[in-house]
Amino acid sequence: xxxxxxxxxxxxxxxxxxxxxxxxxxxxxxxxxxxxxxxxxxxxxxxxGGVGMxxxxxxxxxxxxxxxxxxxxxxxxxxxxxxxxGTWSDRAGTWKTLSPALADAGYCVFAVSYGQxxxxxxxxxxxxxxxxxxxxxxxxxxxxxxxxxxxxxARQVDIVGHSQGAVVTRQxxxxxxxxxxxxxxxxxxxxxxxxxxTNHGTTFNRNQAIGAIGxxxxxxVITLAAxxxxxxYVEQMVGSPVLMRLNAGGDTRPGVxxxxxxxxxxxxxxxxxxxxxxAGPGATVDNxxxxxxxxxxxxxxxxxxxxxxxxxxxxxxxxxxNATAIPLPCR
Numbered sequence: 001x002x003x004x005x006x007x008x009x010x011x012x013x014x015x016x017x018x019x020x021x022x023x024x025x026x027x028x029x030x031x032x033x034x035x036x037x038x039x040x041x042x043x044x045x046x047x048x049g050g051v052g053m054x055x056x057x058x059x060x061x062x063x064x065x066x067x068x069x070x071x072x073x074x075x076x077x078x079x080x081x082x083x084x085x086g087t088w089s090d091r092a093g094t095w096k097t098l099s100p101a102l103a104d105a106g107y108c109v110f111a112v113s114y115g116q117x118x119x120x121x122x123x124x125x126x127x128x129x130x131x132x133x134x135x136x137x138x139x140x141x142x143x144x145x146x147x148x149x150x151x152x153x154a155r156q157v158d159i160v161g162h163s164q165g166a167v168v169t170r171q172x173x174x175x176x177x178x179x180x181x182x183x184x185x186x187x188x189x190x191x192x193x194x195x196x197x198t199n200h201g202t203t204f205n206r207n208q209a210i211g212a213i214g215x216x217x218x219x220x221v222i223t224l225a226a227x228x229x230x231x232x233y234v235e236q237m238v239g240s241p242v243l244m245r246l247n248a249g250g251d252t253r254p255g256v257x258x259x260x261x262x263x264x265x266x267x268x269x270x271x272x273x274x275x276x277x278x279a280g281p282g283a284t285v286d287n288x289x290x291x292x293x294x295x296x297x298x299x300x301x302x303x304x305x306x307x308x309x310x311x312x313x314x315x316x317x318x319x320x321x322n323a324t325a326i327p328l329p330c331r
Contacts (some may be wrong), residue, residue: 063095065103131230138171144250166197184255201238222243259317268301294330
């Protein structure tokens with residue numbers, strides 16, 4: 001009996017130790033998921049999805065060729081194209097090349113500006129573009145798309161999203177009215193082009209782990225980050241609750257066509273292949289590297305919005321019937 005009690009006590013102790021270990025791992029995992037931003041912001045290069053730390057003042061000028069609300073879609077290009085920038089970037093800098101290229105090709109082009117500080121909020125006090133929560137930004141995008149459709153008379157739109165812009169677009173499709181899974185013919189969005197989207201999260205080139213260490217040392221990382229630059233940076237980290245909810249049950253929505261462009265030189269979406277999507281029921285996905293067919297291409301996270309080959313891939317993605325007539329320069 002004494003032996004039995006000793007074994008039982010040891011077993012209980014082992015279970016207790018295991019439980020504590022599991023709890024510690026869970027705590028550490030939660031830190032890695034979302035609490036690494038503030039230190040990551042200070043250590044890792046700025047411009048998570050954009051052109052540097054673009055502190056937002058009034059809404060920036062529209063990129064060339066965009067936001068002409070008198071534009072009427074043509075028979076050749078019946079759907080307006082909505083451009084959605086990334087984190088801490090703005091529409092003018094992000095789309096300075098792609099917007100006029102689309103307009104020259106005959107599209108009605110519209111570029112949204114989103115994610116700035118909301119009056120009365122304690123988040124995003126630096127008033128960064130793309131800083132607000134992904135959920136809030138998706139509703140901002142929904143309102144912009146509604147305006148585009150009302151002014152142009154178009155039933156559907158196509159959307160090109162860069163970095164966080166791809167995630168905001170997918171959030172809009174799933175949770176803010178962009179699609180109707182039960183009646184896909186009612187979808188507002190026809191085609192999504194994701195450019196280096198943070199679709200399954202990113203480690204931000206080790207910033208997530210660095211921030212997690214700070215959190216474990218008692219630094220209120222998530223609070224500092226959200227207060228300073230907004231919650232969207234944290235929400236794009238691998239395993240964040242926002243991304244887990246968005247991707248639960250599949251990456252895509254019925255009736256939507258997805259073109260996902262990644263670059264092997266991505267210095268923000270890490271690992272780079274996590275940008276790609278998997279097609280679910282009723283959807284199609286075309287995942288492509290910028291370097292496919294051009295191994296010498298050197299294109300980083302932000303350059304994917306301006307590189308001639310990437311621009312060609314976007315044009316092909318929006319007009320697959322004429323894709324072979326659209327050049328893909330290799331340099």
